[in-house]
Amino acid sequence: MPFSRIHAFTFLIASSALVSYFIVMPRIGLGYDSHRFVAGRPLMLGGVLVAHDMGLAGHSDADAALHAITDAILGALGLGDIGEHFPDGDPKWRNADSRHFVLHAVQLAHQHGMKVGNCDLTIITESPKLRAAKPLMKASIAEMLGVPQSAVAVKAKTNEHMGWIGRGEGLAAMAVVMLVEQTEIG
Numbered sequence: 001m002p003f004s005r006i007h008a009f010t011f012l013i014a015s016s017a018l019v020s021y022f023i024v025m026p027r028i029g030l031g032y033d034s035h036r037f038v039a040g041r042p043l044m045l046g047g048v049l050v051a052h053d054m055g056l057a058g059h060s061d062a063d064a065a066l067h068a069i070t071d072a073i074l075g076a077l078g079l080g081d082i083g084e085h086f087p088d089g090d091p092k093w094r095n096a097d098s099r100h101f102v103l104h105a106v107q108l109a110h111q112h113g114m115k116v117g118n119c120d121l122t123i124i125t126e127s128p129k130l131r132a133a134k135p136l137m138k139a140s141i142a143e144m145l146g147v148p149q150s151a152v153a154v155k156a157k158t159n160e161h162m163g164w165i166g167r168g169e170g171l172a173a174m175a176v177v178m179l180v181e182q183t184e185i186g
Contacts (some may be wrong), residue, residue: 019063027179029076033067036170045123045130045173046137047144052128056170059088063098064173065123065154069141070098072119072161072177073105077112101132102144109179117180118151125171130156146179 021182044063056062064136070082079085086093086101109115119141123130134154142149159165165172 014167022172026181027076027114029072029074029177030176031068031071031073031175032077032172033071033082034165034170034172035060035062035064036164037168043075043100043128044073045133046121047102047140048133048136050128050130050133051097054167060086060093060096060101060129064171065121065137065141065175066098066102066144068173069119069121069145070101070105072175073102073109073116075178076179077108077114079108097146101120102141111183112167113182114179116145116147116151117178118147118153119145119178120153120155120176121173122155122157122175123171123173124157124159124165126158126161126168127175130154 035056035058037054038057039054041057041062042052043052044061044066046065047063060061060067067082068138070085071183073084074085085104086096106116121137121141122184134156138152139148140150141154145152146175161167164170
């Protein structure tokens with residue numbers, strides 16, 4: 001029987017199924033979080049105490065940067081969002097250190113045979129200026145994720161005085177995380 005287009009199509013489908021079975025593709029997640037400013041709370045960003053006259057409102061320590069990173073990891077794994085894992089109605093998480101959320105998400109990645117490859121974080125705020133805090137955040141985040149600092153980007157942007165962020169009512173953070181297959185050499 002001659003090799004036909006149907007045979008070729010069947011071969012391609014079977015081959016791609018084998019390739020996807022044996023090769024784990026990187027997975028990418030996007031996270032976002034925002035909080036309004038309030039008086040009387042410390043400002044935590046990226047696991048670092050940032051000097052500012054206001055902190056962020058929230059059930060936990062309200063670290064919007066770490067919440068966005070947590071959501072990005074959970075999203076890459078297809079495991080929902082931070083609120084599903086750490087409900088804000090649960091008193092257990094009242095004033096909780098958001099590093100716990102990131103470490104939980106990293107542990108879930110490991111349980112799924114994945115690890116963080118890199119993280120790209122953007123914080124959008126008019127104030128405070130974050131130039132001095134960015135290297136500290138980068139080191140803190142890299143340690144939590146188990147990656148070198150070169151695999152973490154921390155950027156700060158303003159909103160050019162537009163909208164609620166521009167009026168100084170709060171800030172937002174966005175994070176992209178790439179997960180890669182966890183491999184062991186040895």
